[in-house]
Amino acid sequence: MTNLADIQETGTLWSDTVSKEIFDSVDDTEKKRQEAINEVIYTERDFVRDLEYLRDVSSHCFSKYELICSHG
Numbered sequence: 001m002t003n004l005a006d007i008q009e010t011g012t013l014w015s016d017t018v019s020k021e022i023f024d025s026v027d028d029t030e031k032k033r034q035e036a037i038n039e040v041i042y043t044e045r046d047f048v049r050d051l052e053y054l055r056d057v058s059s060h061c062f063s064k065y066e067l068i069c070s071h072g
Contacts, residue, residue, distance in 0.1 A: 014038035 014034040015023050026034070 012038070012042050 014037070015031070017038070023031070
């Protein structure tokens with residue numbers, strides 16, 4: 001199963017993910033808009049990673065102590 005922990009981070013800023021030409025071609029309002037969009041995406045990605053971690057830890061604990069039955 002692929003999870004977000006396997007994805008390499010390139011940076012949290014939009015400006016770090018685009019070329020200088022693209023960055024220089026947009027006005028300040030668009031730069032702020034792109035940074036805000038990127039922040040939402042980065043924050044959601046981080047949240048999903050946290051949920052995956054909780055899933056993995058709780059699943060391990062549940063199986064270790066036989067708190068849930070496995071059907072499979």
